Amino acid sequence: MKKTGTLILIIVISIILSVIYGITHDFITSKISPEFYTKLTFFNFAILDDYSREFGGNWTFALVWVGFFSTWWFGLLTGLILGIVGMKYSDGKNLLNKTLKSILIVIGITILFGFVGYGIAELNPSEIITNYNFPFEIEHKAEFNKVSKIHNFSYYGGIVGLIIGTLNQIKNWW
Numbered sequence: 001m002k003k004t005g006t007l008i009l010i011i012v013i014s015i016i017l018s019v020i021y022g023i024t025h026d027f028i029t030s031k032i033s034p035e036f037y038t039k040l041t042f043f044n045f046a047i048l049d050d051y052s053r054e055f056g057g058n059w060t061f062a063l064v065w066v067g068f069f070s071t072w073w074f075g076l077l078t079g080l081i082l083g084i085v086g087m088k089y090s091d092g093k094n095l096l097n098k099t100l101k102s103i104l105i106v107i108g109i110t111i112l113f114g115f116v117g118y119g120i121a122e123l124n125p126s127e128i129i130t131n132y133n134f135p136f137e138i139e140h141k142a143e144f145n146k147v148s149k150i151h152n153f154s155y156y157g158g159i160v161g162l163i164i165g166t167l168n169q170i171k172n173w174w
Contacts, residue, residue, distance in 0.1 A: 006092040010099050011079035018075025021107055023067030025114070029150055030063055033143035039136050041066055074158055078106055081162060085169040102168045106161035113157025114150050121146035 030037050038055045042048040047062050048055060055062070086099040121142075138144045 002092045003087055003095060006095045007083040007087065010083040010086070010096065010103075011076060013100065014079030014082070014103050015072050015075035017103060017107060018071040018078065019068050021110065022071030023064055025150075025154065026063045026067040026070075029147045030059075032150075033140060033147040035138065035140055036144050036147040037062070037066070039134070039138065039144075045069060078103060078158075078162055078165070082106075082165055082169055085166055089172075098169065098172050102165035105168055106158065106165040109161030109164060110154055110157040113160065114154040116157075117149040117151075117153025118146060120153070121149040 026037075026041075038048070042055060042062060045066050047057065047065065082099050082102045083095070086095045086102070089095045089098060124145075
């Protein structure tokens with residue numbers, strides 16, 4: 001029973017850390033390209049419903065909303081996978097400590113991949129947004145592209161981080 005309680009605690013902590021990451025990530029990237037949020041992300045999260053309308057809402061609340069809803073589910077997934085894999089440990093203390101280390105690995109790799117996306121976009125500042133079928137014109141293409149790359153690479157980093165975090169859990173069994 002103690003391990004089950006520890007597993008629930010791991011899931012809650014993982015969700016909280018993911019949400020903190022998501023909100024921080026959105027606050028930082030919104031400084032690079034507010035247009036990414038006002039012309040794309042806020043529509044994806046039903047904060048805006050008309051592309052021709054200017055955003056007149058509470059910017060902070062909108063970013064917290066987006067940051068929360070775009071990451072809580074990955075925190076749940078991460079906590080579940082790493083927690084279940086960690087159930088092999090003999091006691092709740094080892095389960096908690098070693099799984100939290102693996103969660104930090106996931107977050108670290110996600111952050112690293114975000115920086116890689118930023119670097120790639122910096123190396124190609126004049127890259128034109130293509131393969132998008134937007135019903136609006138992007139005014140600041142380089143900045144929009146930069147945030148798009150950061151977001152995409154962060155998702156890739158989360159997946160790679162979860163794989164490496166899981167392998168770290170398995171490695172610690174012995």
